[in-house]
Amino acid sequence: MKASKAAQYGLLTALALVLSWLESLLPPLGAPGVKLGLPNLAIVFALYRLGWRDACVISLVRVLLVALLFGNGAALAYSVAGAALSLSLMGLLKRTGTFSSIGVSVAGGVAHNAGQILVAMALLETSRLAWYLPVLWISGTVAGVLIGIVSGELVKRVSDQS
Amino acid sequence: MNWLKTHKSDVLLIAALLVLGGGLTLFLLATRQAGGTVRVQIDGETVMELPLDQDVRTVLGEGEHTNTLVIENGAAQVVAADCPDQVCVNHGAIQYAGESIVCLPHRLVVTVDGGASNDVDAAVK
Numbered sequence: 236m237k238a239s240k241a242a243q244y245g246l247l248t249a250l251a252l253v254l255s256w257l258e259s260l261l262p263p264l265g266a267p268g269v270k271l272g273l274p275n276l277a278i279v280f281a282l283y284r285l286g287w288r289d290a291c292v293i294s295l296v297r298v299l300l301v302a303l304l305f306g307n308g309a310a311l312a313y314s315v316a317g318a319a320l321s322l323s324l325m326g327l328l329k330r331t332g333t334f335s336s337i338g339v340s341v342a343g344g345v346a347h348n349a350g351q352i353l354v355a356m357a358l359l360e361t362s363r364l365a366w367y368l369p370v371l372w373i374s375g376t377v378a379g380v381l382i383g384i385v386s387g388e389l390v391k392r393v394s395d396q397s
Numbered sequence: 398m399n400w401l402k403t404h405k406s407d408v409l410l411i412a413a414l415l416v417l418g419g420g421l422t423l424f425l426l427a428t429r430q431a432g433g434t435v436r437v438q439i440d441g442e443t444v445m446e447l448p449l450d451q452d453v454r455t456v457l458g459e460g461e462h463t464n465t466l467v468i469e470n471g472a473a474q475v476v477a478a479d480c481p482d483q484v485c486v487n488h489g490a491i492q493y494a495g496e497s498i499v500c501l502p503h504r505l506v507v508t509v510d511g512g513a514s515n516d517v518d519a520a521v522k
């Protein structure tokens with residue numbers, strides 16, 4: 236691994252953590268696990284700058300650290316599920332080459348929220364959480380658009396400089 | 398309108414997701430029915446069932462894992478809890494069948510079931 240790549244790795248992991256922390260400060264949006272998905276900004280950026288595998292590692296490290304630092308055990312299971320589903324879908328969409336970072340990030344955001352709620356439904360043995368799906372769905376889409384635009388701009392600027 | 402051209406598939410994807418999300422919301426809204434009872438589950442096990450038409454205040458759980466549930470005017474609400482995230486308290490009141498309040502740290506689910514004759518679970522399983 237080149238030194239510059241290692242530095243980016245550390246930087247992006249730190250950024251993902253800071254965004255997770257910022258997000259934990261925001262008031263809860265009314266349902267368990269309903270988050271805007273701010274950390275996805277760092278993950279989408281990593282996906283475009285470093286590649287899918289590195290984005291996966293950064294995402295996993297973030298999820299584990301967040302669970303250790305400010306989460307609880309129960310939250311870990313659905314964070315992992317959300318992150319895994321999100322990264323699989325984003326990797327796939329990016330490979331098709333038809334979507335920009337916006338489409339990729341939107342799919343990732345919705346998949347992240349849907350994955351979380353599905354695992355929460357399984358863990359809590361209730362199908363009633365389906366009520367949260369629409370809220371999560373829409374918030375994931377809106378946040379995904381914003382994150383896609385910002386990370387797309389960031390990727391463009393960084394590659395202009397190097 | 399160059400942007401629209403280069404981002405055609407993105408826009409289509411976003412539109413499709415919004416339509417799906419809107420459809421899901423409408424479906425859930427259209428199929429909702431008035432609630433009859435409130436069911437309390439901890440760790441997936443039903444520990445209590447309360448009629449929605451009787452006002453009551455009760456403390457669920459024990460030790461440092463408690464949630465205070467209030468049923469008032471045909472709606473149920475968690476008014477206090479000692480969980481770290483307070484998601485259950487901020488959730489507000491629920492009254493329609495299928496609505497629920499979840500406290501993930503306490504593995505608690507408060508659900509509104511349909512009327513007395515309504516056996517939703519039997520239909521699902």
Ligand SMILES: [Zn+2]
Pocket residue numbers: 478480481482483484485486499500501502503
């Ligand atoms: Zn709670």
